[in-house]
Amino acid sequence: KAGVTQTPRYLIKTRGQQVTLSCSPISGHRSVSWYQQTPGQGLQFLFEYFSETQRNKGNFPGRFSGRQFSNSRSEMNVSTLELGDSALYLCASRRAGGPETQYFGPGTRLLVL
Amino acid sequence: GQQLNQSPQSMFIQEGEDVSMNCTSSSIFNTWLWYKQDPGEGPVLLIALYKAGELTSNGRLTAQFGITRKDSFLNISASIPSDVGIYFCAGRTDTSGTYKYIFGTGTRLKVLA
Numbered sequence: 001k002a003g004v005t006q007t008p009r010y011l012i013k014t015r016g017q018q019v020t021l022s023c024s025p026i027s028g029h030r031s032v033s034w035y036q037q038t039p040g041q042g043l044q045f046l047f048e049y050f051s052e053t054q055r056n057k058g059n060f061p062g063r064f065s066g067r068q069f070s071n072s073r074s075e076m077n078v079s080t081l082e083l084g085d086s087a088l089y090l091c092a093s094r095r096a097g098g099p100e101t102q103y104f105g106p107g108t109r110l111l112v113l
Numbered sequence: 114g115q116q117l118n119q120s121p122q123s124m125f126i127q128e129g130e131d132v133s134m135n136c137t138s139s140s141i142f143n144t145w146l147w148y149k150q151d152p153g154e155g156p157v158l159l160i161a162l163y164k165a166g167e168l169t170s171n172g173r174l175t176a177q178f179g180i181t182r183k184d185s186f187l188n189i190s191a192s193i194p195s196d197v198g199i200y201f202c203a204g205r206t207d208t209s210g211t212y213k214y215i216f217g218t219g220t221r222l223k224v225l226a
Contacts, residue, residue: 041116056212107154109153
C-alpha cells in the first residue's frame with residue numbers, strides 16, 4: 001500500500017510570495033493533518049482536515065490555510081511568506097473514525113529567501 | 114509552540130549497547146506515541162501506547178506509558194548502526210473525537226560501530 005506522498009519535495013521562494021503544498025494520503029485514510037517542523041520549535045501542529053472540513057487548528061497566523069478535496073487529497077497554502085516560514089512541512093494521514101494513529105509523509109522542505 | 118520535554122537531547126553509544134530515552138509532560142495524555150525520523154524524511158511510527166502502565170515491544174524496542182499518564186519512555190536494546198536518527202515522543206489527547214498531538218523535542222541518537 002502506498003504511503004503518504006507530498007509534492008513538491010523541495011521549494012525555494014522569496015519573501016512576500018505565496019506557496020501551495022500538496023499531500024495525498026494513504027488510500028482509505030480520510031483525515032489529513034499538517035505540521036511545521038523547524039530546529040527551534042520542533043514539530044508544531046498546523047491543522048487537520050476530515051471530509052473536506054477543518055476539524056482542528058493550531059496556533060498559526062491566518063497566512064497559513066488549507067483545504068481538502070473530496071478524494072481526501074489536501075493542499076496547504078502560505079501567503080505573504082516570511083523568512084521564518086522556512087521549515088519542513090509534514091503531512092500526516094489517518095483512517096479517522098477511531099483511535100488509529102497517523103502516518104507521516106516525507107515532507108516538503110521550504111526555503112524562504 | 115508547545116513541546117514535551119524529552120531527554121537526553123542527544124547521545125552517542127557503542128553498537129550493541131542499550132539505549133533509554135524518556136518524555137515528560139505537565140499534561141495528561143490518552144495516548145503516547147514514539148516516532149523515528151531519518152534525515153530528509155518524515156517521522157515513522159515505532160510504537161503506540163493506549164493505556165496507562167502499558168508496556169509494549171516492537172522487536173528491539175520497548176516503550177511504556179507512565180502510570181501518571183504524564184510520561185513515557187523508550188528503550189532500544191542491542192543498538193545497531195541503522196538505529197541512528199532522531200526519536201520523537203508524542204502525546205495525544207482526544208476531546209470528543211478531535212485529536213491533538215504534542216511532540217517532544219527529540220533525542221538524536223548516534224551509534225558508533
